Every structure is written in C-alpha cells, then in structure tokens.
Amino acid sequence: MPPLTSPRPLPFVVRPAARTWRCEPAPADVRDFHSALPDYSPTPLTELPSLATELGVGRAFVKDESCRLGLPAFKALGASWAVHRALAERSGTGEEPAPTPAPAPVTLVTATDGNHGRAVARMAHLLGQRAHVFVPQGVHPRAVAAIVAEQAEVTEVPGPYDEAVRQAARAAAAPDAVLIQDTGWPGYERIPGWIVEGYSTLCTEIDEQLAAAGVVEGPGLVAVPVGVGSLAQAVVTHYRSRPSGRPPALLSVEPEAAACVLESLTLGKLVSVPTGDTIMAGLNCGTPSSVAWPHLHGGLDAAVAVTDADSARAAARLAALGVSSGPCGAAALAGSRAVLSDVGSAERRTALGLDAASVVVLLNTEGTAANPHSPTC
Template sequence: MPENASSPRTPPWFARPGSRAWRCAAAPAEVREFHAALADYAPTPLTELPLLASELRVGRVFVKDESCRLGLPAFKALGASWAVHRTLAERAASGSAWGPLTLVTATDGNHGRAVARTARLLGQHARVFVPQGVHPQAVAAIVAEGAKVTEVAGAYDEAVRLAAEAAAPADAVLVQDTAWPGYEEIPGWIVEGYSTLCAEIDEQLAAAGVLDGPDLVAVPVGVGSLAQAVVTHYRSRPSGRAPALLSVEPEAAACVLESLTRGEPVSVTTGETSMAGLNCGTPSGIAWPCLRDGLDAAVAVPDADSARAAARLAALGVSSGPCGAASLAGVHTALSGVGAGERRSVLGLGPSSVVVLLSTEGAAANPHTTAGH
C-alpha cells in the first residue's frame, strides 16, 4: 500500500514482550483428516506477493486466500463443519440422535452461512440470528442455504443472547463461535476446525522454501476464535522459529485490543464498520487466555484502511473483503508511520522477514467491499 494510505497519528496499539516463549497444547490431528475426506475439500492458495514485500520492507509476503473454502467465500466452513460433525457424533453416541436437529447461531454473515450450509448438506435444520447492520445480500445468502433467519434490532452480542435462548429445546443446539462460562465445548470444536488452515500454511510455506515457518502472522479478529486457533498452532510447535502474532480489529469494535490493554476481558460498545464480520464487542471466553498469553501485539484500523488494503490486494490478483484485508491494513499500520521503528522491533521484523497475512474472506462474501465503505 502507498505510504500515504495511513494517517500520521499513532495507531491504537498494544504489545506484550515474551509472548513467543509461551506454549500450549496442539489441536487434534484428526481435524485435518476429517476435512481432507470431504468431497469438496482442497487447500486454499497461499499466494506470494513480492510487491507487498517491497512496500512493507520485508523479505517475503504471503497471503492465505480464503475467498473460496469448501464452496463458500470465507474460512468459516472449517469450524462449522468440524463442530457440527462432533456435535452429531456426540449425540449419536449418547443415544439422543432421534431426529433432525435445528442448528442455531448468531452471525455477522459468514459463520451463519457456513452453519446453514453444513445443516443443509447433512439433512439438519438451521436458524440464524443476524444483528442490525448486516447487509441484505449477506442475509439473502443465508436464506438461500435454507435457514430460517431472524433479524435482530441490536448489536452482535444481542443476537448471540437471543440465539442462545432459541437453542433451549431438546431438538436444537447452539453452534456459536464465541464462548462463555457453561458454553465452551462447541466453540472449542469450532476453533479446532480452523487448525486445518494453519496446517496448510505450514505445508505451503515449506513448498515455497520457507522451512522454519513465518516471522509474522497477521490475523483479523472478531471474538477471537480464529486468532485462538492461530495462537494454538504456532505456540504448540516443538521446533522452528516462533513467529510474532498480530491481531487486527476495526477501530469501531476493538474488544480484544481493549481487553489486552486493561489486562482482563471486557466488552466494548461497537459502532458501524464495513468489517462486518469483525464487529464484535466481547472476546470469546475460551479465546481470551490464549490471546492474552500468546499474542505479541494488537492493532486497530479504520474502515478506510481496510478498504485501501482490499483494493491493493485486488490489484495484485487476490479477492479480499474488508475483514480479510484487515490483516494487510494492520501490518501496514504497524510497519509505517509514527513509531514504526519501535513496532518493527517489537515484532522482530527485518529486511529478510517472512510475513503471512490471513485474508479470511473474498470480496463476494461482503457486499460492503463494492460499496466504497
């Protein structure tokens, strides 16, 4: 991105020294085996963009392009498919699988569509709650999967509350990607599902001659489930370099950045943002300990920066919506402008560093991409 793409002000930023030394248990290996057995599974591309490396003044830049994952324009199907698989298996083992389930969830778009698609393919029902501000085209895409959609006159957290209430009957189950006390198992399975994405990156980097892994991974953050999967993957590896991990959020919904700054999980009042899938006010309860201990840094970016990043990626041949392009916007913000030298030092980046950007959705996943927001 051009040097003038970001304002000269100091960006909303948090850094925690020592995170690369923290370690945790790995995700189950059978997750990748499950996804690989699906009929429409294929690894998504890891695209190298030398022009971005030159602009960011690092060695190599790769973009993990999730614009087509299991037939949908975002990565969310990885978590939804594994979580539903585990849910149905558990019910069958307990003898309670007596008829079709209604899979209930709240969503800003992509997760709900992934749950609805999974339900349709497996002969189950789906009910999806969407908060105020979700684009009508995103709602229509969920409806097209056969789900019953309830539009909520409130923010994402309110949609989650109503979805949890609707999942109370015995023939319904909540498939939510945020966790709270008493609701942790299914969100944990969703996080495990995302581990396939990270395993693919390892293999693809090795094929590109990067044998020790990346130096920096940037991940867009809503409630933090994908970031939890990324932290778990890179902080559980027994060998190779431990990369710096950077979370990126909209300035209008920076709940993880605020929580890291305060040292405890907090909820924030969210505003409007074109990064609809990241418009979340409360970190997931099971994600928080991983993010607190395993993230090196967090940054928040305005909508204009994610729009410019999406346009830059499009010019380089990568389809990315505002949420997916947030990773590039966040890295550009971190590595340029006021205080950039110190931030580069915190992230351990130099002229030969390898950077991986997670582009979590294609432009088609978010109608705001073409609306100029």
C-alpha cells in the same frame, strides 16, 4: 513485563513475553476429517513480492480464504468440524471419521455477522438438519440473503452482535436445538472449542505451503483479523504449541469501532466494549470469546485497530494484485501496513523482532462474495 504502547495515536499494543507462552496442540485428526469432505482442497498461499517491498520485509504471502469448501470464507472449517462433533455426540456415534447425521433432525442455531451463519446453514442443509440464524443490526442484506439461500430460517435482531448471540442462546434451549456458536462464555465452551479446532487445518496448510515455497524456518509474522478471537486462538494454538523452532510474532487486527481484543490486552483482562458501525461487519464484536481469551492473552504478540478507510484501501490493493478480499479479510493487510509502514514503525518492528529479511503471512479470511446465491465461490 507490562505491555508497551505505541507513542503515536495508532491503536496498538505489543506484548514482549507472548512468544515464550506455550499450549497444547490441536487434535491431529481434524485435517483428516476435512480432507474426506467432497469439496475439500487447500486454499492458495499466494506470494506477493510487491507487498513485501511495500511492507519492508523479505517475502509476503496471503493465505486466500476467498473460496473454502464452496463458501467465500474460512468459517466452513470450524462449522463443519463442530457440527460433525455435535451431531455425532447427539446420535451416540462418538467420534466417527466422517460426517454422521443425528437420527432425527435437529435445528442448528447460531448468531452471525455473516460467514459463520452461512457455513452452519450449509452444513445443516447437507446433513438433513434445520438451521436458525440470528443476525445483528448492520449486516448487509446480501449476507442475509446468502444465509436464506442456504434454506435457513433467519431472524434479524435490532441490536448488536452480542444481543444476537443472547437471542440465539435462548432459542437453542429447545430440546430439538443445538447451539453452534463461535464465541464462548462460562458454561458454553465445548462447541466453540471444536470450532477453533476446525480452523487448525488452515494453519497446517500454511506450514506445507511455506515449506514448498522454500521457507524453512516458518514465518516471522502472521497477521490475523479478529472478531471474538476464535481464528486467532487457532493461530496461537498452532504456533505456540511447538516445543522448538523460532516462533513467529502474531498480530491481531480489529476495527477501531469494535476493538475488544486490543482493549482487553491493554487492560490485562477480558472486557466488553461498545461497538459502532463498520464495513468490517464480521469483526464487529464487542466481547472476546471466553474460550479464546486465555490463548489471546498468553500468545498474541501485538494487537492493532484499523479504520474502515484502511480496510477499504487494503481490499483495493489486494484486488489489484488478483486477490479477492472483503473488508474483514483485507484487515490483515491494513493492520500490517499500519504496524510496519506508518510513523513509528521502526520501534514496532524491533519489538516484534522483524527485519528486511522477515517473512510475513497475511490471513485473507473472506472473499468479496459477489454472488451470494451461487453454490460455489
């Protein structure tokens, strides 16, 4: 069935067949790896009844990634697993259950809008490696300073995220360098795949936390902020790899200035879009990851794009409820508000299979990171 588009100007697409799509699950040993890390503990899943009322659903939860492994974003999950796998492979130790540094220092290279680069730099420092991080134009100076504080070399690129990725890939061609990038393209897919696997721990925690809260059948809707789509791929993998049970609707949320996944879903093929300025810097990506795309195309129920003003209002709302959220993390709430509460919401609710008793989970992917030089959140 072709995508159904919203009759109002809201940048939105819904895909009714996505809930029947299936894929293989993430490796079971990822959670064990993270559990063995010194700073690991599950991040909170906070129930916010006032948000449930606002969204017109039964219960609303926020998965709060504002402090994950000592950093203010979920990215450390993917970076830690991918760096571990890459260094273990390079050193010939295979798949050891604990982090194993390579016998000689290497340079871990990446491009970032902020949080991924800081996570790679943190892992490099912890494991006695070097880090070289490329940041595109428009990244906030505080984010750059936070990466520098992790003792990484930083190169600021006078261009968009995609150009920073290209420059990082060139730099990683050196024999003593390894590219740890969270977007993939033909010929570079294994490490981005490991990063996605690392994010599966977040989803496993949600299962356990919802069960503890008395949610037996799982969520009805999961809203996830999207840049190149790696976290969304992990979410799709988690919920679309189950052989039975009621699958939730999965909603991706992007800035209107960089809605590459929405545009790709609308056209039915992976495309690049020009990007503009946005306060959602970590989502300011013009091309979906080629690794993520088959999962996004197969398993995402809907995609929506939101404005900076939407995101800012959502961040303020979460702050008032005691949840620290940066503009990217607040995008999940902004998108859910637009889909479930704005004009035309009745049609969208029906398309997503939601009603007044539904359970909604919002992924708050980052905190405000008020002190980027702090070693902890």
